[in-house]
Amino acid sequence: MEYDISREQVENTYIKIKNHIIKTPVIYATKLSNITSFKLRGALSKMMALEPAIIKKGVVAASAGNHSQGVSFAANLLNVPATIVMPKTAPISKINATKNYGVEVILHGDFFDDANKKALEIAKTEDKVFVHAFNDLDVIIGQGTIGIEILEDLKEVDYILVPIGGGGILSGIASYVKAVNPNCKLIGVQSQNVPSYYEARKTNQAFQVQGKLSIADGIAVKQTGDITFSILNKYVDDVILVSEAEIAETILFLFENCKIVAEGAGAVTTAAMLFNKLNVKNKKIVCVLSGGNIDVTTFLNITNRALINQRRRVVLKIDAPLGHGHLTKITNVVDSHGVQIHKISDSQLENSLEVNREIIRLVVDINRKTELANIVIDLEKLGYTVMEKEFINSITK
Template sequence: MSTIGSSGYGLPAPLPQVILDDVRGAQKMLSGVSRVTPMEGSRYLSSLVGAPVHLKCENLQRTGSFKLRGAYVRIACLTPVQRAAGVVAASAGNHAQGVALASSLLGVRSTVFMPVGAPLPKVAATREYGAEVILSGQVVDETLAAAQEHADRTGAVFIHPFDHPDVIAGQGTVGLEVLEQCPEVSTILVGIGGGGLAAGIAVAVKAVRPDVRIVGVQAAGAAAYPPSLAAGHPVPVEAPSTMADGIKVGRPGDLPFSIIADLLDDVVTVSEDALSSALLLCLERAKLVVEPAGCSPVAALLSEPERYGRGPVVAVLSGGNVDPLLLQRILRHGMAAAGRYLSLRVRVTDRPGALAGLLGVLSTVDANVLDVGHVRTDPRLGLTEVEVELHLETKGPDHCTEVARALHRAGYPLSNP
């Protein structure tokens, strides 16, 4: 395997090395601590891609994400003196919970800094796992700086979410499980924030199966890796913006970047629409609750299925910790993007029974009415006209077309709201 940092990108040297033996050692350390998460086949994605697609369900891991693996290995490797000083971490939620649980299991005091806008369920879970939680910063990078300052001031050991060899080795155990559960795998898709999970998987998989194609996936609004790879060094992205808070990281980690630059085959980006559609698909088709960052590999498959048709594909669902309020918004957004909602305005005569007649037409085509509003003050309306604004739940784009045609045949003029 290549020496980390020797890929010709002019990175600062020397960087630590992470090798297959490190990942195998982490796997032994995690025995009885982390779960060997299941691998589920997806008939729908397989038919779309034209090859078997499997979902590696790290959303079913303890604490709801892969982060426990790296956090536990990092803290378990501390000296007794370091453990006595306690640990501090920064995270939007998943790393926070991983550090909190790992610390509790190992009897170490933990303080976790989280962004001010972190989802409340993640904040509550982190506290329940035993950590002291401090809210600071608007994005992960600002929160990281606050946690580092706390470490410098108190002597607590800073547990970085991705930029440390022990963390990367722990995350790499996901790759070993993928090889054990799907030995014939041809392509692995994995979401990238700072890069710890992708780097760890790459170290483990490429050492055993260098022919396996590994593709990293980033949210388009927080995609630091494509410009960083082009520049040959980590380049920060100003004001990253995405619903996928788990991969909303403005700058790649130095060590993950060196590994990813050396070992990953490709890095792609996905839109917010693709992320919401992927979350909805995981919920509806796979019966899995997956957070936006966790379903980014599925979003990549939905966006460009033709790119992944060679051999079995494994999409790593990295986490399932999604705020219920965000889930509600994403589901609405995903259903709209999938053509499951239809909004329109219909002019009717302003007389008793007119609305009932309109709704009767909709019932014949099985359209579910979510909301009804009346517009009477538009100057374009006739003296005896009223415009009815309708929000409908439909079965998809074809059903939307069927609804519109039924209204047209019944003599109702349509306009967009």
Template sequence: MTDVAAGPGAVRIPTLADIEVARDALRGVSIYTPMEESRWLSGTAGGPVLIKAENLQRTGSFKIRGAYLRMSRLSPAEKRAGVVAASAGNHAQGVALAAQMLGIHATVYMPEGAPIPKEKATRGYGAEVRFHGHSVDEALVAAKQFAHETGAVLIHPFDHFDIVAGQGTCGLEILEQCPEVKTVIASAGGGGFLAGIATAVKGLRPDVRVVGVQAEGAAAYPASLEQGVPVPLGKMSTMADGIAVGCPGEVPFAAIQQYVDQIVTVSEESLSRALLMLLERAKLVVEPAGAAAVAAMLDDPTAFETPAVVVLSGGNVDPLLLMRVIRHGMAAAGRYLVFRARIPDVPGGLAQLLNEIAGVSANVLDVVHERTSASLHLDEVEVQLQVETRGVEHADRVLAHLRACGYAIAQ
């Protein structure tokens, strides 16, 4: 193990050797998840891009790696006392399954509004679920209080030596599956996953560039790294609940300071577009946080030396959220076009407009009439249309055609 900084306040972070030991402990527990080249990402980046599918890991994310390792090392007395965790869902499921496998009682605090499938899966593994607060950070406060009152052992989602070491086993697999890799891109919330991967990768291949990705609305690492200490965010707003963490953990922060080359952020639109593309092109279901690495690649394909590996960190997504994200992703990709058009208020007026839209191979999804407006003439009606197109260029052609036909168009 490595101590970062000297003195009694030094932070212990795992070494490559620690991660290799962790791998032995996880044999038969975590899955050696598949990796395959993505042709569409490779074409975009101009070189080989491979997908590491941790969304196909047990419980649907990488979390079982760290949770099981941490809990397997508890003393008999600690196991009898039970464990407690705080999570929006992925760590909850990892803890719940590890507890089931090890015969430990688990209590999990989840923020209000946590995805229903994640809650049900956590209960399904035998954990007791309680709700507190509106973020993982608030749920963590309640979990710490529960640990203090009951003697249960807190299984932190990212800020522990064993958690980082366990997550680092994914980095060993990446190097085995793609020995020629030049860049590894992975998402980061609290940082345990990124820290573990970076430690393993740099321990074996110091030349490989490691890039972390955060959602713009929950990006605590850029400011923290700039100031040299973990700095909490004042507020967060992102659909990527799996990486919505307000403050880096001390252990992963120390490792990321040492081993990660760059942290980038991605917008909600980029996350939506990446999730949609993974569904359409890779046939893989991921949650918004799980698509963050791909979002970064799509935002700036030439920024990453290939061969590159993008890690899909999780696939536990609420179907209702998935529907909204797909719609959002289609809009971000120019596949949904929303506009207003003025048409004559006469029989057949709307039909003529719809025929013109059909003539340029666009599909009308919704039509809303507006008749009562001071800006309209007595013989006019305004309609708002939502139209499905094949992309930005097609949308531009649709609007150009309608304007050429004499329609007044506004967006």
């Protein structure tokens, strides 16, 4: 079956829901134009389209995080009970944020698809309305209102990049934007770890990919919906994959350069630009950032990995004699080059370590390669052995 959405449907839905949503701003940054969004639109569109007698029994939804909060907010607004099923792997910040709406939260499975199956069972057993995260026309129309706001702020946009898991947001935006500006290119962006739509486009058929855990948990959907697949194939020009490392580095980039805290799913579109996946120049490009639900622990873990990947954070392992004063000498060398020490530890629990010696481990944040090279030279002048020299030399070249 083929599905489609008209420009008028999106515009009429926007009139209904606009008093309950915050207009998504288009923010100009030095290198990127960014859009932040929240999945209230689709949930509110769906639930406001239901008859009061039907919705009063309650709603059930499944989500890795953002849709769950959209449904919960809409349920409170419309005064109906809600049950949300989330994967056990969902970030604690998203779980707690959903619970804060006073809804029932059930954790089930590792992926969205597992949680979705459980939610369908609950909806059937308890005779409640199931609000799908993406594979529903009313939800898609609601998400399409983002397209209205993009074109209000940037009429002559050349490319719009949208994160894609199940495809609800991209289907909605693409349907509206192509109706208003057919020349605009719509590009989906997925994680390499869960490339469901990317693989489906190859065979022109939606199917379930195996998938791996991803820091872009909000789009970790193993199978595109049949409704969204039909719409995506009409309007989407291409789909791009980004790696976990690229997503991590982009989260750090957005925080440092744009003062935006983005979750993994929200960062994929900027990652596509940052790592030149689109390969275009001198075009007006909008990157939709679809979420900022990332807890502090996850953010620190991801940015730590990004700093290490960029060789801005380096682990120095120094073979030193046991005894007083060595740690002070070593830290003084690092300090003399203006380098910040992130963490210090020492241990005798190392393979092939001689008697009466220890390994002093410094995690340092460097600004320039020359700083690291000079630190190594000065430590060796003092008689210390810097281990893993081949790796250190690869950084300082």
